[in-house]
Amino acid sequence: MQYPDWIWHNGDIKRWQDATTHIMAHGLHYGSSVFEGIRCYETPDGPAIFRLTDHNKRLYASARIYDMALPYDLDTINAACREVIRRNGLSRAYLRPFAWRGLGGFGLSAETPIEMAVATWFMGPYLGDEALETGIDACVSSWQRFAPNTIPAGAKAGGNYLSGQLIAREARRLGFGEGIALASTGLLSEGAGENLFLVFDGALHTTPVSAALLNGITRNSLITLAHDHGIEVVERDLPREYLYLCDELFMCGTAAEITPIRSVDGRQVGTGRPGPVTRRLQELFFGLFDGRTPDRHGWLEAL
Ligand code: PMP
Known part of the structure; x- marks a missing residue:
């Protein structure tokens, strides 16, 4: 660096x-x-x-x-x-x-x-140059996120990232691009440093803030862009096996932007290529920065 x-x-x-x-x-x-x-x-x-x-x-x-x-x-x-x-x-x-x-x-x-x-x-793409195009291989971590009323997941505090380090380092050691964590309930939480979206029948499903996650600003931006463009969004508890059943899967965050996931735990997601809803959201999101998507919510703050 x-x-x-x-x-x-x-x-x-x-x-x-x-x-x-x-x-x-x-x-x-x-x-x-x-x-x-x-x-x-x-x-x-x-x-x-x-x-x-x-x-x-x-x-x-x-x-x-x-x-x-x-x-x-x-x-x-x-x-x-x-x-x-x-x-x-x-x-x-x-x-x-x-x-x-x-x-x-x-x-x-x-x-x-x-x-x-x-x-x-x-800073360029966080999970590698190709990740935004081809997607990454992810795994479910053996580490869970913190239980409610232990360490507040809703704070972006240094100490919280001990959890993220365990998840990310384990994933990399095993040869995966990123790790996905379960909450202490055993239900899906989020990635080491990214929120999670699953696509079923053209609709976006994302885990709720009660699932030990950081309420991401990218997550919120994608929910808003989806609403603006007629894509259905459901915030809900999601069991682990839905990762293996969804049509499309991606992670999002400031660093990761919108990174497609092409496999989880060695199982191919959808066609193994970023699907149409993921592509559409990438277009809408990156379109904010090249002028293709109007900045209807005043998100771009001039330098
Ligand atoms: N979850 C965690 C644990 C994170 O560290 C991040 C990155 N800040 C996110 C989610 C995504 O949040 P944002 O979109 O606000 O960057």
Whole structure:
């Protein structure tokens, strides 16, 4: 990875190598950080950040769940996101605003200062260049997602991603592109870092927020685009075996965008090629960035 020159940290723009925190920071020991992942796309009207404000609102929501009072407001973080992209001369980029409990005493409930930073870097397709076209091979993970009222799945917090790492690393070790997790109920949850959509008879089926998942902004965008274009969407509990029965299957997220799944646990999905509903949603979604899909909901926020 080639690191960009500039990063925003605690209110200042700093050189990448100068943006440091103390090794005894609470966040490093106890997973007490919250973060976002956001993409900036090149559009015919110039670079635009996709749902910048909605993502950063979720950052504040994650912080609220963990009782972290963030030291900068939403407008400041939105402005910092724009500034780091501009300063680094990027346009197609991934943005990582984050906050963590810093250095200040010891112990789980220590009231440490909270630090904030925004990093950015160039990013192409997350699951490989071919993944968007051909789809990936996925497996059901031997690791389940956290049970209700243990670790809140609805927060995008650093510690949650210990679960995601177990799922993703196991999948890669076994030769799969990504892992799909079950909830503690044994019903389908989501991918290591992506939400899940199944297609049956032309309708989209996706797992509900009660299934230990992050309420993804891409998921919400696809549900909205589907409604706008007359595609039926059903949010419902789904048993594992439906993965083997559906006509089409894909994952979605800021990093993964819309990644088709061509097989699960060695069983081919549909024809083994991305199906018509997946293709249509890819067209509608990527169309937002090349002008083919009108931005009816004000999702593109100019740089
Ligand atoms: N689930 C998890 C666990 C994730 O990490 C992500 C990526 N942020 C998603 C779902 C998708 O969320 P979004 O579309 O908001 O990026």
